[in-house]
Amino acid sequence: MRGLYLITNDDAFDVLYQKLHVALQSGPISLIQYRRKKVTPVQQLEEIERLLSLCQQYQVPLIINDNLALAQQFGCGLHLGQGDGSLIQARKQLGPQAIIGRTCHNSLELASQAAAEGVSYLAFGAVFPSATKPNAQRVSLVTLQQAKAQFELPICVIGGLTVENSQPLVELGIDLFAVVGDILNLEIAHVAQRCKAWQVLLRN
Incomplete structure (x- = not known):
């Protein structure tokens, strides 16, 4: 699991669907x-x-x-916030192959607990201020660097990420870049170009 991780926005569904279709056509999206x-x-x-x-x-x-x-009904993966139920139970119900992520905010302790409970990736954020969750706790580059050193699991970052501000995260070796606004809040005509700009960034 490496690369762009698109999270849906609140567009009318037909518009959102078109944007996601364009994004998927534009190159490798890792997760939606x-x-x-x-x-x-x-x-x-x-x-x-x-x-x-x-x-x-x-x-x-x-x-x-x-x-x-x-997630169980459709055979999909699952992302759990800290208040969204037991990771152990989710793993038991979805099986060993399911992708299950956990929000860890800015806490290596929460990440350690999630790793012990069988998580597939660890999500840290917010890295930058975000319109999606304006009051989210912030995570530092130092904590992310420690997470990369401490855990063998993929590290996901979220929160205000753009092509322009994410180079330091690429340099840390972050695995997954969870993005809402920088792609899906654009007009459909600009989605492909923005996805390609992300691909260039993540290849470097």
Whole structure:
């Protein structure tokens, strides 16, 4: 697991779907996370079904945010925040091959616990201020450097990431760059170009 990790925004679903399709066509996206807090449970089922079909077309894993039941229903991966249930239980229900991530904020202690409980990747953030979660705790480059040294698991960063500000994270050897706004908040016409700019950055 290395590269871009796209997390859905709150666009109208047809618009979001088009943007994700363009992003997947534009080059290697490692993971896509479904995070749609403002739609009904019935809409979520319809949207996940469509996104899963799209992801399967490009052989990119789909990760469900914070909902073990949906992840199990659709055979998807799962991302758990700190208040979103037991990682051990999720691993038991989803099986050994499932991708399960855990939010660790800025804490190596939380990361150690998640690693012991069988997590697939460790997510740290926010690295920069973010419109998606403006009050999120911040994580320092020093903590990220320590995480890279301490854990053999993929390290994911999130929070205000852009092509322009992420070079120091690339230099640290960060594995996954979770992005919402820098790609999916753009007009559809600009998505492909931005994805390609990220690919250039992450190849360096």
